Amino acid sequence: MxxxxxxxxxxxxxxxxxxxxxxxxxxxxxxxxxxxxxxxxxxxxxxxxxxxxxxxxxxxLQELMQRSVIVGEQEISPLLVIGYIKQLFADLHAEYAAD
Structure with missing residues (x-):
């Protein structure tokens, strides 16, 4: 805006x-x-x-779960965002733990 x-x-x-x-x-x-x-x-x-x-x-987080957003022309659910963040953390943790 x-x-x-x-x-x-x-x-x-x-x-x-x-x-x-x-x-x-x-x-x-x-x-x-x-x-x-x-x-x-x-x-x-x-x-x-x-x-x-x-x-x-x-x-x-309960309120967040009731919402979705449109990015471009695609609807993105909160579960997709949360899943992305959790997987990103798991990948980063694996990378840092390997060092």
Missing amino acids: AIIVSEEQRTIRAEIVSPRIVINWNPDTDTGSVHFQVDEMEYRDGVFHQLTPRGEYALT
């Missing part, structure tokens, strides 16, 4: 981003939460100017 404003020969573009996403997961109960840090990233005349904190969005 971008907001573009022009003022006195300058173009200012602001975009809402989440540069930090934290997943809290209890593997014993399969519960937890996801927290999205919300920042506004501002560019002036195409050059990064500042990152301003705007708060946080949070949802429980």
Whole structure:
């Protein structure tokens, strides 16, 4: 989501981003939460100017399981995302453990 404003020969573009996403997961109960840090990233005349904190969005893993998203034209389920993250961790752990 971008907001573009022009003022006195300058173009200012602001975009809402989440540069930090934290997943809290209890593997014993399969519960937890996801927290999205919300920042506004501002560019002036195409050059990064500042990152301003705007708060946080949070949802429980139970709430996450009720949602799906469309990426391109494909619907992605939460189970696919969770499976990807778990497998990525398993692969990384195997790589680091081998060192």
